[in-house]
């Protein structure tokens with residue numbers, strides 16, 4: 001008896017996610033005897049549903065929603081005894097995790113992909129007692145993402161985050177912190193620290209072209225305290241995938257890290273405001289099985 005659960009956030013994708021449900025049911029029906037459809041109503045629902053799927057030994061969980069809903073699903077699946085395979089139908093503004101896994105951003109194509117039943121094992125991260133699939137960020141740009149309104153996202157898409165990020169850089173001062181990693185420690189002042197599991201962050205798919213979703217590593221970028229003019233020189237290196245070579249940027253490749261700061265700072269986890277420092281982070285290698293496009297012949 002094969003069971004799959006569909007977790008759908010009806011508010012995602014400009015409230016259009018629900019209309020794709022019949023097509024999803026049609027595609028999944030040949031593979032599963034039972035389909036449970038679970039609609040989220042509030043924050044935390046997707047975590048509970050995903051945990052329920054683990055406990056009841058579901059074969060697969062298919063999440064229809066933005067990065068927020070997918071992140072909640074992963075928080076329900078992390079380190080459970082039985083972990084169902086994860087399918088993703090992206091309905092967010094940025095959809096970084098789908099981009100990193102080459103899952104189509106168009107809903108019908110993402111649904112049709114599930115009929116291939118092709119699975120890849122990918123890393124997730126553990127931060128204190130929670131989990132993340134894509135990125136941690138600390139600093140002004142990270143905080144700026146909270147000020148982006150739903151209206152801005154609808155009108156501008158990913159650019160909305162970029163605009164707020166630049167505005168934040170202009171206003172903010174650098175913060176002081178210490179990071180311990182596989183091969184030592186770094187201490188100093190920075191505008192931003194980003195620790196990415198994949199190469200897609202904030203819709204930019206070229207953060208670290210060599211980052212693989214199952215390399216067991218975090219790719220850490222520290223944008224150090226620099227003059228204002230130099231900040232803008234960083235943007236072209238980001239777009240060219242050469243950020244780590246910029247001399248204002250410290251790059252660290254590590255499987256774990258610990259971050260402390262004398263300041264009271266919150267960590268942005270997969271785009272949402274998360275725990276306060278200090279944090280302990282480790283990569284859980286190949287922890288999750290995700291439906292992805294088959295390898296190109």
Ligand SMILES: Nc1ncnc2c1ncn2[C@@H]1O[C@H](COP(=O)(O)OP(=O)(O)OP(=O)(O)O)[C@@H](O)[C@H]1O
Pocket residue numbers: 009010011012013014040041042043044065066067068069070091092093094095153
């Ligand atoms: N039925 C619902 N109505 C309104 N909000 C909901 C509902 N169910 C869940 N949510 C909220 O939606 C949040 C997740 O939204 P998600 O990021 O998946 O979609 P999105 O906002 O469209 O994507 P993006 O942030 O990329 O624009 C959850 O954290 C939860 O608080």
